[in-house]
Amino acid sequence: MTDDELRRTIGTLMPDALTRLAELVRLPSEFGADPERRRACADAAALIVDALRDLDFPDPRAVPTSDGSLTVLARRQGPPGAPTVLLYSHYDVQPEGTAADWTHPPFELTRDGDRLYGRGAADCKGGVVAHLTALRALGDACPVTILFVGEGSEEQGGRGLDHYIRSHPAEFADVDAALILDAANPGPGRPAIVTSLRGVVVSRVSVRTGTRILHSGTFGGAAPDAAMALIRILASLRDDTGDTVIDDMPTPQIPHDADHRADADYPEAAFRENAGLPAAGRVLGSDDIATQLWARPALTVLATDLPALGEAVPAIRPTARAVVNLRVPPGVPARLASDLLTAHIRRHNPWNAEVDVEEVISSDPFTAPADGPAHRTLAGALGAAHGRPAVTVGDGGSIPLCGTLRAVAPRAEILLFGISEPGSNIHAIDESVLLSDLEAAVVAEAMFLRDLGTDPRQRKEEEQT
Known part of the structure; x- marks a missing residue:
């Protein structure tokens, strides 16, 4: 035919x-x-x-x-x-x-x-x-x-x-x-x-700072807040440029010949349009856009288990949870990436909170x-x-x-x-x-x-x- x-x-x-x-x-x-x-x-x-x-x-x-x-x-x-x-x-x-x-x-x-x-x-x-x-x-x-x-x-x-x-x-x-x-x-x-x-690791992060809910006026300032502890842990996973930073994570170099490099270029204007970014919004990362998307780690917070706005009360919560998604760059085994992510979260744990990290999904690049x-x-x-x-x-x-x-x-x-x-x-x-x-x-x-x-x-x- x-x-x-x-x-x-x-x-x-x-x-x-x-x-x-x-x-x-x-x-x-x-x-x-x-x-x-x-x-x-x-x-x-x-x-x-x-x-x-x-x-x-x-x-x-x-x-x-x-x-x-x-x-x-x-x-x-x-x-x-x-x-x-x-x-x-x-x-x-x-x-x-x-x-x-x-x-x-x-x-x-x-x-x-x-x-x-x-x-x-x-x-x-x-x-x-x-x-x-x-x-x-x-x-x-x-x-x-x-x-x-x-x-x-x-x-x-x-x-x-x-x-x-x-x-x-x-x-x-x-x-x-x-x-x-x-x-x-x-x-x-x-x-x-x-x-x-890229590969993927999805993990559930649980933080505990106490045994019961506390009045924020009576105990605030001395009693640790699980939500704030979780936020600080999550914030440690991105630097000021927006790069995902995980302690000891390898940064493999993906070789590109001249033709491949030309194929891989992703103009910022096209990316902004495709992503729906506002004019004043920053494109994240310290490398070119194609490398950021295809050859670098990227951590996203998929969900948090925190009180909704309609449930807000002046109280210190003893527990907080999040689900995070780590895109793993080619050249890094997902098992290694998962272990390094867990170690990083535990190392950046403020106030000696109880922290548990449970892997949900893992797939190699x-x-x-x-x-x-x-x-x-x-x-x-x-x-x-x-x-x-x-x-x-x-x-x-x-x-x-x-x-x-x-x-x-x-x-x-x-x-x-x-x-x-x-x-x-x-x-x-x-x-x-x-x-x-x-x-x-x-x-x-x-x-x-x-x-x-x-x-x-x-x-x-x-x-x-």
């Missing part, structure tokens, strides 16, 4: 693709304890299984995993000697927050011009639909073996899928290339392949070479689909699957690309995806599968002779 034939075929398939995306977006598939949302996760998995069955996968199934989530797994054999390509995305989503803050209903796919709004439209139900539509476009002409993986708890750390893969390595050992459709592009219509990801044959094939397909060359960039996010796949399939090329861009507002209100970028991703993936499968260098029997 030629490039033009693929484009025309996919153009005719896009209305059905959007119908399928609307069905998935309608389901509030946030993985967690809420029974209704757990049912929505199961329903989303069932929709994907049905779609794979329609694509002639012989035994698609929703597999229960150790964290209680369902991972959709399916394999369809290609011609003899064909390479095996893993297609990954996830169908679980972040909570929507306050629905009234959305311009469009969070769980109703709404088109406004070229944008499709709805929770999961970009992250990452749109990715699921892109995979399914690319496979449908190729039909019986798909020249590779496909291993489809649809995760159900990625937004909560992906421990279920991680455990499943490590417990069933033989199911993944033959993967030659993995298309991870859960990354971001630097802008609308600007395709990118992501070759580095990831880097991938940009010179493999599958990488070159994807770069060519993305360039052809978007009408401009694909760039190679880093990403500040984390995808636990990447490190797990490397452990069980060390020869596989792991390729990250995506359909979102800064205007997609993933993890925030008014999440959206550009229809043009979604369709271009489908075209690029179909071209990639076609070209990889017809490349004589990828045929497995040649390795065995």
Whole structure:
């Protein structure tokens, strides 16, 4: 099938693709304890299984995993000697927050011009639909073996899928290339392949300074305040430039050749617009923006357990808690970063308060070479689909699957690309995806599968002779 034939075929398939995306977006598939949302996760998995069955996968199934989530797994054999390509995305989503803050209903796919709004439209139900539509476009002409993986708890750390893969390595050992459709592009219509990801550590910090609530007039000034102790601990994790500072944290240098450096530049004006920063607001950090986002640690306070304004009373609280998210730079193991974060918090504990640090999530950073044959094939397909060359960039996010796949399939090329861009507002209100970028991703993936499968260098029997 030629490039033009693929484009025309996919153009005719896009209305059905959007119908399928609307069905998935309608389901509030946030993985967690809420029974209704757990049912929505199961329903989303069932929709994907049905779609794979329609694509002639012989035994698609929703597999229960150790964290209680369902991972959709399916394999369809290609011609003899064909390479095996893993297609990954996830169908679980972040909570929507306050629905009234959305311009469009969070769980109703709404088109406004070229944008499709709805929770999961970009992250990452749109990715699921892109995979399914690319496979449908190729039909019986798909020249590779496909291993489809649809995760159900990625937004909560992906421990279920991680455990499943490590417990069933033989199911993944033959993967030659993995298309991870859960990354971001630097802008609308600007395709990118992501070759580095920061890792992540999420920890819960608990502070205790006493045994009971005290009157702030009677005891204030001598009795320590747990809230203030927590604030001082958290403040010690950023310096005056805004850099995250953790005692003894390594600062690895990520090498960039001239071409990569040009790709990675992130102009301040573009960053300000994308981040919605006020004119007087400072851009944080002592390095350039791309390095700050992709190659340096970044600590964020996700939540605090302190009295709300409506509960304010003149009292000294004996306990305070926070959840912190540390993005770990490439080159630093998450285990080391977590240990250093804990040690820093304990070392910067004021007033000898009781401090407990509990790790909730940990995932290593990831880097991938940009010179493999599958990488070159994807770069060519993305360039052809978007009408401009694909760039190679880093990403500040984390995808636990990447490190797990490397452990069980060390020869596989792991390729990250995506359909979102800064205007997609993933993890925030008014999440959206550009229809043009979604369709271009489908075209690029179909071209990639076609070209990889017809490349004589990828045929497995040649390795065995």
